[in-house]
Amino acid sequence: MSDALPLANDLRFGAINGAFDGQQARRAVQAVAAMGYDSVFAGDHVAFTSPIIDPLTEIAFWGAIEPRLTFGTSVYLLPLRHPTIVAKLVATLDRLLGAGRFIFGVGVGGEFPPEYEACGVPIKQRGGRTNEAIEIIRRLWTEPRVAHRGKYFSFGEISMQPRPLTPGGPPIWIGGRAEAALKRAARLGDGWIPYVVTPRRFAEGLDFIGAEAQRAGRKIERFGTALFIFCTMGSSFESALKVSAEHLSRRYAMDFREAARRYAALGTPDDVAAKIADFRKSGAREFLIDMIAPHEERDAMLERFAGEVIPLVRRS
Numbered sequence: 001m002s003d004a005l006p007l008a009n010d011l012r013f014g015a016i017n018g019a020f021d022g023q024q025a026r027r028a029v030q031a032v033a034a035m036g037y038d039s040v041f042a043g044d045h046v047a048f049t050s051p052i053i054d055p056l057t058e059i060a061f062w063g064a065i066e067p068r069l070t071f072g073t074s075v076y077l078l079p080l081r082h083p084t085i086v087a088k089l090v091a092t093l094d095r096l097l098g099a100g101r102f103i104f105g106v107g108v109g110g111e112f113p114p115e116y117e118a119c120g121v122p123i124k125q126r127g128g129r130t131n132e133a134i135e136i137i138r139r140l141w142t143e144p145r146v147a148h149r150g151k152y153f154s155f156g157e158i159s160m161q162p163r164p165l166t167p168g169g170p171p172i173w174i175g176g177r178a179e180a181a182l183k184r185a186a187r188l189g190d191g192w193i194p195y196v197v198t199p200r201r202f203a204e205g206l207d208f209i210g211a212e213a214q215r216a217g218r219k220i221e222r223f224g225t226a227l228f229i230f231c232t233m234g235s236s237f238e239s240a241l242k243v244s245a246e247h248l249s250r251r252y253a254m255d256f257r258e259a260a261r262r263y264a265a266l267g268t269p270d271d272v273a274a275k276i277a278d279f280r281k282s283g284a285r286e287f288l289i290d291m292i293a294p295h296e297e298r299d300a301m302l303e304r305f306a307g308e309v310i311p312l313v314r315r316s
Contacts, residue, residue, distance in 0.1 A: 004210030005223045008285040013310055014039030015302055016074065016228065016290035019058065020051050029062045029069070031299055035306040039070040041105070041228075041288050044077050047115040049253050056089050063097040072103035074193055074228050074288050075175035079108055079126040080119045083133035083153060087140040087160060094164035102166070103224070105193050106130065107175030111252070127180050128152060134172060134188045141169035173224050177205065186212035191224025193288070196263045202227065203282035226286035227279050230264040232293055233301045233309075237267035244292045264292070272305070273312035280313065 015032045017040050019025035032040050040062060042055035059071045078086065094102050108126040110116070116123040129152045136153060139146045140160045147157040164170060173191035174184050185192045186209040194205060206225065213220055230248065234240035244264050245257035260266070265275040276287060291301045 004214050005206055005220060005225070005283075007223070007225055007283055010285070011280065011314060012038040012286045013306070014041050014070070014072070014286065014288045016041050016043065016288055018043060018052060020053065022061065025058060025061055026065055028299075029066045032302065033066045033068050035303050036310075037069070037302075037306060039072060039103075039286075039288075040066075041072040041074040041103075044073055044075065045109070045112065045115060046077070046080055046119060048112065049251055056093055059102070060093055060096055063093075063101065070101050070103065071097065072173070072288075073105045074226075075105040075107035075173075077109040077115075078106040078133050079129040080115065080121055083136040084140065084155065084158075084160070086133070087137040090137070090170060091141060091160070091162070091164045094166050094170050095162060099165040099167075102170045103173055103191070104170045105173040105175055105191075105226075106134070107193075108181070125152065127184075131184060131188065134184075137172075138169065171222075171224060173226060175228075177201065179208075182208045183212055185209050187216050187218065190222065191226060193224075193226040193228055195228035195230075196259060197227075198262065199278040199282040202279055202284060206283045224286060225283050226288055227284040228288045228290060229276070229279070230260065230290050230292050231272060231301075231305065232264065232266050232291070233269070233272060233304055234267060237271055240266035240271075243294075247292045247294075260292075269304070269308035269312060273309045273316065276309065276313045277316040280316070 015037050017028050019028055029040055042058050044055045045052050055073045090104055108130050110123055110126055113123050132150050132152050136148055141164055145157050145159045148155055171190035173193045174189035175193045177194040177197050182205055232240040232244040241261055244260040248256035248260055265272040291298050293301050
């Protein structure tokens with residue numbers, strides 16, 4: 001791991017949650033807090049293979065219910081929206097939640113081209129739009145007046161008030177595992193949230209980010225190293241793999257069995273803890289657990305993870 005990236009000492013565990021109505025969202029966030037998780041993160045799509053609601057709205061709802069948790073997006077598809085609107089929404093959310101309680105994870109997506117078409121955004125522009133948008137958002141959060149003339153966005157001088165409560169705005173963590181995403185994390189991000197990576201690739205990604213930050217002359221004082229990881233618990237690795245592959249293949253409309261085998265944390269508490277511990281050795285400090293299971297079994301698995309897996313990882 002690169003010495004250029006200051007890694008946190010503590011481990012944190014969050015749950016990925018997705019609800020479809022207020023009653024479900026209330027029940028889920030209260031359950032996660034009671035289980036002892038540190039955070040809850042929400043995913044984002046405008047249109048997807050299964051129902052999904054807007055994450056910023058959902059997080060505002062969660063925050064009014066559960067004051068003990070940190071909240072985040074994993075990840076918000078920034079290029080689908082205009083950055084001035086996003087800057088306003090996130091600044092408002094940060095003020096409502098309170099300083100330090102929101103992590104703005106952003107990514108480019110692209111797995112589902114129809115949502116780009118539906119939003120009027122050329123999919124091949126998603127990387128460039130994201131880079132420019134991050135720069136605009138940071139300026140709107142920190143500068144008294146901002147005008148911008150760029151490749152994708154242009155506007156005259158405005159003042160966006162009130163600013164976020166978090167000094168400088170909420171941390172922006174970058175999703176993705178391609179080289180462009182790693183460069184974005186190094187030059188523009190406060191953290192990195194990949195998924196479907198191996199422990200080795202996670203460590204290599206941190207090395208790349210650290211080296212790229214040094215090349216850019218950037219001194220990073222604090223950097224989040226998170227991992228979004230699919231997890232299914234069961235009596236054995238193979239039984240968990242069967243459940244995980246079935247649900248993920250349906251979610252992503254493709255055969256996900258081999259990807260689940262390679263990248264997910266599957267099996268008994270010992271199996272799952274061993275996988276998480278490998279990522280800890282590679283530099284991950286925040287684990288975002290997407291528990292893949294039938295809906296009626298998901299809470300029980302999250303509780304088992306909290307009670308049996310987390311203690312094993314902390315002792316490793």
